[in-house]
Amino acid sequence: MLRDLFQSVRGRSLQLAAPLSTEDCCAQSMPDASPIKWHLAHTTWFFETFILEAHEPGFKPFHPAFRVLFNSYYNGVGAKHPRAQRGLLTRPSLEEVRAWRRDVDARMATLLETCDDPALLALVTLGLQHEQQHQELMLTDVKHLLAQNPIVPCYDGEGMAPDAPPLPLEFLDFDGGLVEIGHDGRGFAFDNELPRHRSYVAPFALASRLVTNGEYLAFIEAGGYRDPALWLAEGWDRVQAGEFGAPLYWRRQENGAWHEFTLHGELPLDPARPVTHLSLYEADSYARWTGARLPTEAEWEFAARLAGIEAGRLHPAAASDAGLAQMFGACWQWTSSSYAPYPGYAPAPGAVGEYNGKFMVNQYVLRGSSCATPGGHARASYRNFFPAGARWQFTGIRLAR
Numbered sequence: 001m002l003r004d005l006f007q008s009v010r011g012r013s014l015q016l017a018a019p020l021s022t023e024d025c026c027a028q029s030m031p032d033a034s035p036i037k038w039h040l041a042h043t044t045w046f047f048e049t050f051i052l053e054a055h056e057p058g059f060k061p062f063h064p065a066f067r068v069l070f071n072s073y074y075n076g077v078g079a080k081h082p083r084a085q086r087g088l089l090t091r092p093s094l095e096e097v098r099a100w101r102r103d104v105d106a107r108m109a110t111l112l113e114t115c116d117d118p119a120l121l122a123l124v125t126l127g128l129q130h131e132q133q134h135q136e137l138m139l140t141d142v143k144h145l146l147a148q149n150p151i152v153p154c155y156d157g158e159g160m161a162p163d164a165p166p167l168p169l170e171f172l173d174f175d176g177g178l179v180e181i182g183h184d185g186r187g188f189a190f191d192n193e194l195p196r197h198r199s200y201v202a203p204f205a206l207a208s209r210l211v212t213n214g215e216y217l218a219f220i221e222a223g224g225y226r227d228p229a230l231w232l233a234e235g236w237d238r239v240q241a242g243e244f245g246a247p248l249y250w251r252r253q254e255n256g257a258w259h260e261f262t263l264h265g266e267l268p269l270d271p272a273r274p275v276t277h278l279s280l281y282e283a284d285s286y287a288r289w290t291g292a293r294l295p296t297e298a299e300w301e302f303a304a305r306l307a308g309i310e311a312g313r314l315h316p317a318a319a320s321d322a323g324l325a326q327m328f329g330a331c332w333q334w335t336s337s338s339y340a341p342y343p344g345y346a347p348a349p350g351a352v353g354e355y356n357g358k359f360m361v362n363q364y365v366l367r368g369s370s371c372a373t374p375g376g377h378a379r380a381s382y383r384n385f386f387p388a389g390a391r392w393q394f395t396g397i398r399l400a401r
Contacts, residue, residue, distance in 0.1 A: 029087075038070065042070045044101045050352065155263040191348055273316055
């Protein structure tokens, strides 16, 4: 029942914020990340602005200023507070944002009791999927925030024991052919997963698992960050500028050993776990170093339809299964495909149509899901996308040939 799902998803956002202090929830560590308070507010803004404002009898906003303060990028809705200044919003307080959530949740529950309009119910479903996306961002944004603190605080105090070594990496062959790509119509899909269409995929091979920390460390020690022949030009410029020299949260100790900052705090680098928090440039460079490449998104989706969907803890786990492993639930996987519309794509009408379509430029597609992706949110046709230099998400490497 949609009302039960609404309560569950909305409650999960509050659960993710529960381990954090008020101060944790209000700070912003970089323009690409948002404060937890802002995430809790913006996801509430979505339901008030797109649903209650249009469908609630006698609608009145909880606070008129919130319409501007917590608009993210919907130009069709009106003015927006600058993204890079979200951490300066000391008012409203976190408690007032929580009160707003309670108010909107109660009003949404009343609306859902009597609502039978399929278009409205579809918009509520979109809002819940949108909130699940922000739940993943809450974890990755707070990780980036906590990583700036020299006392290396934990989000989750429960530690992680070292993982068992993964199975050897193998390349699995796929025949390819004329294949169907895109969402198959069963269940929810974002508009960028549509329309389903035919695409020719040449025979290819895909790595059985993700690249590990240990394998990536070998790339570093072999001089991978010092060889311009391995790098795309923009990536090499960033290496030369000192932006890249190791994965985002790796920290080298005085004795030369590597540690990794995680949501469980700073831990010795586990060579068995998947390497994560890499840019497309780093993923592509590593692939070149091995004599392989990154998969296209069509190759990835064709293979992923044979894989199970996994979800788990707050950090990627080592591969433990034979065959095609870690397609879901560990790291988002960079592909070599630019983020562009499928043939025949048309954005939804109105401001909601700004959700995906206007970002189809200067970004690359990632596939799968990560350890931070909410359960039930992953599927083979899901198209995530980020600029080539983005590293604060759980992004990893799957090789192809």
